[in-house]
Amino acid sequence: MKSRVWTTIDFETAGIQSDFARVPYSSDTSAYGWLPVPMLCFKGEAGPTALLTAGTHGDEYEGQVALRRLARDLSTTKLNGRVIILPALNHPAVRAGRRNSPLDGGNLNRLFPGTSEGGPTAMIAHFVATELFPLADLVIDLHSGGSSLDYLPLALAHPGRSESEKHAVHRLLTSFAAPYSLLTDGAGGGAGTTLYAAAEQRGIPAITTELGRGATLWEAGLSIAEGGLRRVLRDYGLAPDIAVDEPAQSRFLQYQGPSASIYAPCDGLFEPLAKPGDCVEEGHIAGLIHPLDHALATPVELRFATRGIVAFRRFLTLTSTGDALFGLAAEPAKQ
Incomplete structure (x- = not known):
């Protein structure tokens, strides 16, 4: 079923566009209103599409700030391809500084692929899965420890369902180059209901991260997020001239479950x-x-x-x- 979320952005138009993913929401004070989820689209010459998200959990800040900084840089950077950025994906949760949405209690990273007829959180998931995934050649969903966890600075991915998918995921992890790269089946977390798991089901190379400790902005995690995003855009030919520091090699681990x-x-x-x-x-x-x-x-x-x-x-x-x-x-x- 087609998403009920809509936007004025034309993803095929070259240049820089800024609008919202507009999520229908009927409240006591606005019967026919919508919720604003900020969205940016940068489109240059022919090339791949990167879908970059943060704020899937509202109390995780490194990715939110890193994507805002990256967006400002991309406005003056030559692009070969398209970059779609949603820095506050679960906007109600971001505004509340909470992991889950205060409107419906929804944990966005436990609701994929979502539904067009659900609450606002499920509609956001459905919009990403049905409208944005078909455009994407790679997906990065930035997370941190949030209010309750202190994490190693790492990037995570499902291992891939075939040899070609395994190679694509390994390439993306190696390019992002977090201090640690961790392969997981999602057991103990969201399993198949997370954003990056849903992307994998569409055959899209996708990674997520854990780059913080507590509901605050960790400087080191922010630096890792910024560097990783820039390396991916450079290595995949999207922004070949973007400035980036070279990291040490990522250490690959396996989650024990x-x-x-x-x-x-x-x-x-x-x-x-x-x-x-x-x-x-x-x-x-x-x-x-x-x-x-x-x-x-x-x-x-x-x-x-x-x-x-x-x-x-x-x-x-x-x-x-x-x-x-x-x-x-x-x-x-x-x-």
Whole structure:
């Protein structure tokens, strides 16, 4: 079904266009209104199309700022192809500074491919999947740890469904060149309902990132996002003259999945004793949970069930049963 979201941007017209993806929304104060999702289209001579998004979660800022900076640079850069930028994809969540939309509670990165007849968050997902994916030759969706997580600075991708897709994803990860590149099937996260998983289902090389810690702007993560975007645009011939610093080589890892993660077994105050990037062994102590209601109670010890590299840990101290506290990655198995 065709998307109900609309825009005045003509994606085939050369030059720079700025408008909104206009999401129909009927509220108490505007029966026939729409929600503005900022969107930019830069089109030059013949070439590929890059779809670049951030603000899929509203409390993740490195990507939002990086795309705004990139847009200003692209206005004076020669392009071979087309770059479509949505720096605040879940705009209601961005305005609220929240992971999920305050309008319908929707987590945009758990709703793909969306629906044209759902709430505003599902309609945004449907617009991206049905109107923007068909235009795209590559997709980058920038994320950070947000309010609850402290992450290794990494780019993530599904491994690809065929040899050609594996090669295309590896090329995109290598070009973006985050300090760490992690292959995952999405288990423990959004699995097939994320933006980059939905792109993979369309056969589009797609990566996402985790470049921050807490709901603030981390300078190092912003620098990684900016450098990665510029390298991709240069390496894919979209902006061959764009200035970019050369990074160290990315270190490839494999996510170990929920079975190697640690989840809170009870409510309490979380005291982490390991941090992202630490190499840990099976049985190593990961942290403590101090029960809230019993000041003299012995803290609950948390231990790693396997060896690995800490990919993320919980950023918040106040913790409830079931909260994800640590996730592990490992060196990929040798072929």
